[in-house]
Amino acid sequence: MPSSLALTAIIGAPLLGFFMTIVWSRAAAVVASLTSMVVLVAAVFLAVSVSAHGAVLTSLGGWDAPLGIELAADGLSVMFMIVSGAIVLVVGAYAQHEFVHPGTETRSGFAFWPLMLVLLAALNGIFVSRDFFNLYVCFELLTLSAVAMVTLNGKTESITAALRYLLFALLGSILYLLGAVLLYAQFGSLDMGVIGQSVSSSGAEILAAGLMTAGLALKTALFPFHGWLPPAHSGAPPPASAMLSSLVPKASYFITIRLWFDVMPELAGNPLTLALGGLGGAAILYGSLQAIVQTRLKMVVAYSTVAQLGYLFIVFPLAGGDSAAQPWSAGAWTGGMLHALSHALAKSAMFLCAGLFIISARTDDLEALRGIAQTMPMTAFAFTLAAISLLGLPPSGGFIAKYLMLTSAFASGGWIWAFLILAGGLLAALYLYRPVRIMLSLPKQPGQPFKPISRWWQVAPLVLALGAVFLGIGSNEPYALLQIGRPVAAETGL
Amino acid sequence: MIDSLFDLVLCALIIFVAFAAVSGRDLFTAIVFFIVYGLMVAIAWLRLEAIDVALAEAAIGAGLTGVLLLGAYGRFKNIDAARMGSWVPLPVLIVIALAATGLSAAVGVVLIALDPNGLGLIPAVNANIAQSGVFNPVTAVLLNFRAYDTLLESIVLVVALVGVWTLADNSAWGQRVGKTQSVRANGVLQSFGRTLPPIGLMIGIYFVWAGSSQPGGAFQGGTILAAVGLLSAMAGLFPPPRVNDARLRLSVIAGPILFLAVAIAGTAWGGMFVLPADLAYGLILAIEIVLALSIAITLMLLVLGPPEMTETPQ
Numbered sequence: 001m002p003s004s005l006a007l008t009a010i011i012g013a014p015l016l017g018f019f020m021t022i023v024w025s026r027a028a029a030v031v032a033s034l035t036s037m038v039v040l041v042a043a044v045f046l047a048v049s050v051s052a053h054g055a056v057l058t059s060l061g062g063w064d065a066p067l068g069i070e071l072a073a074d075g076l077s078v079m080f081m082i083v084s085g086a087i088v089l090v091v092g093a094y095a096q097h098e099f100v101h102p103g104t105e106t107r108s109g110f111a112f113w114p115l116m117l118v119l120l121a122a123l124n125g126i127f128v129s130r131d132f133f134n135l136y137v138c139f140e141l142l143t144l145s146a147v148a149m150v151t152l153n154g155k156t157e158s159i160t161a162a163l164r165y166l167l168f169a170l171l172g173s174i175l176y177l178l179g180a181v182l183l184y185a186q187f188g189s190l191d192m193g194v195i196g197q198s199v200s201s202s203g204a205e206i207l208a209a210g211l212m213t214a215g216l217a218l219k220t221a222l223f224p225f226h227g228w229l230p231p232a233h234s235g236a237p238p239p240a241s242a243m244l245s246s247l248v249p250k251a252s253y254f255i256t257i258r259l260w261f262d263v264m265p266e267l268a269g270n271p272l273t274l275a276l277g278g279l280g281g282a283a284i285l286y287g288s289l290q291a292i293v294q295t296r297l298k299m300v301v302a303y304s305t306v307a308q309l310g311y312l313f314i315v316f317p318l319a320g321g322d323s324a325a326q327p328w329s330a331g332a333w334t335g336g337m338l339h340a341l342s343h344a345l346a347k348s349a350m351f352l353c354a355g356l357f358i359i360s361a362r363t364d365d366l367e368a369l370r371g372i373a374q375t376m377p378m379t380a381f382a383f384t385l386a387a388i389s390l391l392g393l394p395p396s397g398g399f400i401a402k403y404l405m406l407t408s409a410f411a412s413g414g415w416i417w418a419f420l421i422l423a424g425g426l427l428a429a430l431y432l433y434r435p436v437r438i439m440l441s442l443p444k445q446p447g448q449p450f451k452p453i454s455r456w457w458q459v460a461p462l463v464l465a466l467g468a469v470f471l472g473i474g475s476n477e478p479y480a481l482l483q484i485g486r487p488v489a490a491e492t493g494l
Numbered sequence: 495m496i497d498s499l500f501d502l503v504l505c506a507l508i509i510f511v512a513f514a515a516v517s518g519r520d521l522f523t524a525i526v527f528f529i530v531y532g533l534m535v536a537i538a539w540l541r542l543e544a545i546d547v548a549l550a551e552a553a554i555g556a557g558l559t560g561v562l563l564l565g566a567y568g569r570f571k572n573i574d575a576a577r578m579g580s581w582v583p584l585p586v587l588i589v590i591a592l593a594a595t596g597l598s599a600a601v602g603v604v605l606i607a608l609d610p611n612g613l614g615l616i617p618a619v620n621a622n623i624a625q626s627g628v629f630n631p632v633t634a635v636l637l638n639f640r641a642y643d644t645l646l647e648s649i650v651l652v653v654a655l656v657g658v659w660t661l662a663d664n665s666a667w668g669q670r671v672g673k674t675q676s677v678r679a680n681g682v683l684q685s686f687g688r689t690l691p692p693i694g695l696m697i698g699i700y701f702v703w704a705g706s707s708q709p710g711g712a713f714q715g716g717t718i719l720a721a722v723g724l725l726s727a728m729a730g731l732f733p734p735p736r737v738n739d740a741r742l743r744l745s746v747i748a749g750p751i752l753f754l755a756v757a758i759a760g761t762a763w764g765g766m767f768v769l770p771a772d773l774a775y776g777l778i779l780a781i782e783i784v785l786a787l788s789i790a791i792t793l794m795l796l797v798l799g800p801p802e803m804t805e806t807p808q
Contacts, residue, residue: 008766015649015754019747022652023740060642061760061767067618069642105738107667111660118653125646137646141653148657154664182604188614204604 003049004058006042007071007128010081013038014121021113028113029100032092035117039124040085047078047481055485057130065191069131074485076337077127079478080254083341084127084247087348087464088120094352094460095239108152112240115152119145119243126251132180132190132212135255136173139219143169146248149240150232161231168218168228172252175215182208196263209267212259213276219252222276222313223283226306230290233305234298238355241298242348245305250340253312260320261333261486273321280313281420288427297357297364297435301350304431307424308343308390311405312336314417318408328408334482335404341478342397342471346386349464353383356458360450366435371443375450378458380439385465387432389472392425397471501541508534521570525563532556545709546632549701553717561724561797569799627774629707636711637778641767645757648712648750648785651792655746659737662800670734672798677730687729694722702786706775712749712782716789723794737801746795749788753781 017035021028049056055074064070073081099112122141129135147169150162180190186204187195199205221229233245260268287307294300315336319329356379357372358364373380389396392403402421409418443449471478511534515527532555539548582590619631619639626634636644659671677684698718705711727734735742756777760768769777 004765005761008761012754012758012766018649018652019751019754022656022747023743058765060765061638061769062764063622063639067615067622067639069640104668107660107662107664110667110738111656114656115653118649134640134643134646137643137650140650141646144650144653144657148653148660151657151660154660159661178601182601184614185605185608185612188612203607207600207604 003046003053003056003073006045006049007056007058007073008060009042010039010046010085010124010128011071011121013042014117014124017117018114018121021117025105025110025113028110029092029096032113032117033089036085036089036092036120039120040082040089043078043081043085043124046073047082050075050078050484051481065130066189066194069129069134070191070193071128072130072485073128075481075483076254076257076485079337079341079482080127080250081124083344083467084120084123086467087246087344088116088243090460090463091239091242091348091352092116094242094355094457097454097457098237098239098355107154108237111148112152112237115145115149115240116243119149119248123247123251126254130192132183132192132195134190136177136180139173139176139252142248142251143173143219146244147232149244150236152237152240153235155235157231158235161228161235165228165232168225172215172218175211175218177215179208179210179212179215182211192258192263199264199266201267205264206267209259209264213256213272216252216256216259217276217279220249220256220312221306221309222279223286223306223310224279226283226287226309229306230299230302233302233351234296238298238351238358241302241354242351245302245351246344246348249305249309250344253309253340257315257337260316265320265324268316268320268324270317270321273316273323276313277317277417280310280316281417283307283310283313284420284424285427288424288431291431292427292434294431295366297354297366297369298351300366300431300435301347301354304350304390304428305343305347307428308339308347311339311343311402311421311424314405314409314420317414318405318412318417323412326412328411330483330486331404331411332408333486334479335401335408337482338397338404338471338475338478339401342389342401342468345464345468345471346389346396346398349382349386349461349468350390352461352464353379353386356453356461360453362451366438369435370438370441372450373439374443376453376458378455378462379453380436382458382462382465383439384436385469386461387436389465389468390432391428395472396469397475398468400472400475504534504538504541508538521567525560525567528563529556529560532560546630546711546714549709549714553714557721558717558793558797561721565797565799625771625774627769627771627776627778628705630705630709630711632709633705633711633778633782637781638769638774641753641757641769645750645753648753648789651789651796652746652750655792655795658796659800662737662802666801668736668738669801670736671795671801672727672734673802677728684729687725687731691722691726694718694725698722698786698790702782705782706779712785712789715782716786717793719786719790720793720797723790724797727794727798734798742791742795745791746788749781749785752784756781 013035017031020031046056050073055072057070057072060069060071095112099109101109118141122138122145125138126135126142129138147162147166150165151159182204183195184190186202187198189195218225233241236244284307287303287310291300291303291307294303315332317323318332323329354364356376357369360376361368361372389398392398402425406418406421409421508531511527511531515524515531518524518527532551536548536552536556539551619635623631623634626638628634628637698715701710701715701718702712726732757767760766763770
């Protein structure tokens with residue numbers, strides 16, 4: 001009973017917070033902090049319960065699937081919920097400085113808080129949903145709140161970027177919905193469990209799965225559908241960028257993983273896994289090269305997201321298709337999930353750092369940040385820590401993730417995947433070395449052009465960057481937790 | 495089922511109107527064809543005996559979306575950009591057309607291969623409808639079996655409204671929503687604004703009330719009530735509300751809040767969203783009524799748009 005209560009609280013609490021921040025915007029920041037704390041506590045409680053007793057399942061309204069909607073939390077959902085809850089909590093604390101205005105209510109000061117909370121509710125809803133139509137509704141909530149966040153600073157180019165984001169995401173939604181409709185027509189059910197038990201490789205199933213994958217790939221900004229991401233993520237205010245870049249594409253990726261590894265692994269043949277892996281590899285190379293030539297810090301970080309999302313799709317050839325029954329499958333799959341989580345922590349830290357630099361230097365032009373580490377050593381340190389995790393250097397979470405994927409690639413003899421993982425690491429070193437070198441170098445002329453920033457404010461990105469590092473140092477518990485509730489038997493690992 | 499000449503003509507018309515809507519160069523014509531398309535599709539749903547879907551398509555797909563598009567067109571015209579600026583180059587057009595045709599063909603092939611006697615969840619709905627508290631199977635699904643989806647959908651509307659409001663100018667925050675309306679006293683708009691609302695009010699309330707046993711419900715009824723409100727506002731019968739009006743915000747979220755409160759109260763009866771069979775009718779009706787009002791106000795605010803600085807009167 002308490003765990004099914006926790007399962008509904010992780011969605012119900014942020015929805016209540018959403019309502020409260022709309023009518024009571026004066027206290028919005030406090031409400032948002034309390035709400036994300038409740039969510040984090042509930043997620044940790046679920047983690048304890050899941051690791052003790054296995055996956056938690058509850059039927060809403062007392063109606064079992066397929067008539068009703070079931071929510072379920074396994075190790076994978078719990079890990080994603082903890083990381084999302086933690087990131088939203090820290091971002092909320094950071095955003096107090098940016099979106100709390102004393103006196104009369106302002107546009108962005110009103111809108112940010114409800115959008116942040118409904119985004120959290122939608123993320124959690126996606127992480128525990130077992131129903132393909134319910135997922136569509138959750139994606140609508142997620143997309144609308146994410147797009148609205150891009151427009152928060154009110155600039156014309158941000159609104160243009162938001163509109164483009166909206167069109168891409170809606171196209172993705174339509175493709176996904178068409179797939180869900182076909183699945184319902186075939187199985188008379190929208191429930192993942194019911195559908196997973198009767199997969200038969202019919203034309204309807206293949207088309208449905210293909211449409212859903214295409215729709216989800218659009219939302220995940222998989223190369224070559226990445227065009228909307230850099231302007232949207234760099235145009236949003238930094239606290240919004242932090243959530244958009246670290247969490248929102250992970251939600252659609254999460255469902256792609258559910259679809260191909262949990263619901264219809266039989267259909268995940270080599271053509272699919274090679275195509276997804278190939279696009280992922282192209283994303284790594286293209287995103288990294290673009291990140292190298294950018295001149296603005298936020299654009300470097302945004303293109304880095306395009307590249308890092310690419311790794312997530314190399315999981316498919318390494319752990320799915322012909323590899324699914326192989327001993328290296330579990331390592332590759334777990335590596336991919338750990339990469340998603342450590343990238344979330346590192347990327348949110350980077351965007352918050354970029355936000356502080358912008359406030360201090362009034363620009364995110366890379367050259368203008370020369371020597372900023374002297375004014376803001378803590379933030380420069382946080383940025384460097386996050387960069388270490390993105391590069392995959394030990395002892396960070398990014399290291400464990402890439403190590404797992406790399407050993408799987410060698411074990412499977414997939415040299416091309418190993419090459420792409422290594423090349424991505426080297427390219428990341430190139431595009432991240434430049435901002436770090438500029439920050440740490442001596443300013444050209446003496447006399448500080450930078451505005452000092454309160455220490456407390458600088459703690460926020462540091463907490464997230466440390467989280468990314470500790471995910472590597474303490475990776476045993478997350479690793480064990482991620483295995484709980486996996487239907488694929490390959491748990492031996494390497 | 496296609497079993498008469500009428501259906502064949504209807505199908506041909508739908509395709510023609512859809513093509514006209516996407517192929518025209520003139521934005522206004524495209525919008526008009528889009529509205530006609532929505533009405534045609536609503537008739538098609540009627541022919542398929544999906545009356546609830548037909549109502550929703552007519553009210554939201556054709557009516558509300560049409561008004562939103564016309565509103566957008568009006569704003570485009572003001573900034574003299576009503577013509578479609580960039581025309582899609584021919585090769586891109588051919589690729590899009592081929593992709594769309596291929597996708598339609600694939601969906602068609604797959605659909606024909608499906609079991610024509612597949613009933614989906616209809617037997618399960620019929621077997622449990624007695625415990626749902628209502629007699630209309632669509633309402634039973636929306637407000638009981640899959641109430642969670644409907645709660646989230648009602649929140650989607652509120653998020654959309656927050657999104658529209660974020661497009662305001664910083665300086666316009668705290669102002670009245672939408673543009674200032676100038677209405678000629680006793681002109682056509684004002685006469686319509688006086689005579690139509692009572693009729694619309696009655697139809698809207700009937701739809702909400704009828705939803706428990708017949709086609710209708712909060713979304714359809716709410717859309718009609720929104721039209722009533724819009725017409726009255728455009729006729730200048732009441733000034734549009736201010737964006738930071740606490741009562742306005744409360745009325746926007748009242749429906750979803752009541753819905754969520756009932757869902758949470760369900761934990762006392764065995765779990766989230768549980769409605770005990772003897773109380774279900776009353777609870778569903780209460781949710782539908784309050785939700786319809788919130789939906790009506792939210793839709794109205796979506797059409798009115800973000801707050802704008804009131805222009806100085808000429």
